[in-house]
Amino acid sequence: MSSWARIGAKCMCIAENGSWVPVGHSDRPAPDFPAFGDVFVIAEVLERPSGVFLGFAEFAEASFSIRCFAPVVEQPNDVALFTHHLDLAGEMA
Incomplete structure (x- = not known):
């Protein structure tokens, strides 16, 4: 199992087309299922x-x-991640 796949983790749909079908459903396209870019929290x-x-x-x-x-x-x-850029602002390159 992937190390990131755990309950409570966020994931994004990367399916290129919205026509794939989840397990346990008919073979028809499913437009109301996750689409590319949708973000979800894993429940199971x-x-x-x-x-x-x-x-x-x-x-x-x-x-x-x-x-x-x-x-x-x-x-x-966190702004602290960028303070090193500010420290160099007055220096010549």
């Missing part, structure tokens, strides 16, 4: 013989292949 991680699948609160009856998602890495919003 399922390991099956066919791979790892993620469940989300927004889609209670469905699970989706982990291959369609990537982890969201949040950067701290």
Whole structure:
């Protein structure tokens, strides 16, 4: 299982087309399922013989292949990360 795939982690849909179908549903395209760029919080991680699948609160009856998602890495919003740029402001390059 991927190290980032855990309950409570944020992930983003990276599926190129919105026509893929989650496990347990018909073979028709599913426009009301995650689309490219949508961000979700993982509610369930399922390991099956066919791979790892993620469940989300927004889609209670469905699970989706982990291959369609990537982890969201949040950067701290701290000005201290940029102060070294300010320290060099008056110096000649």
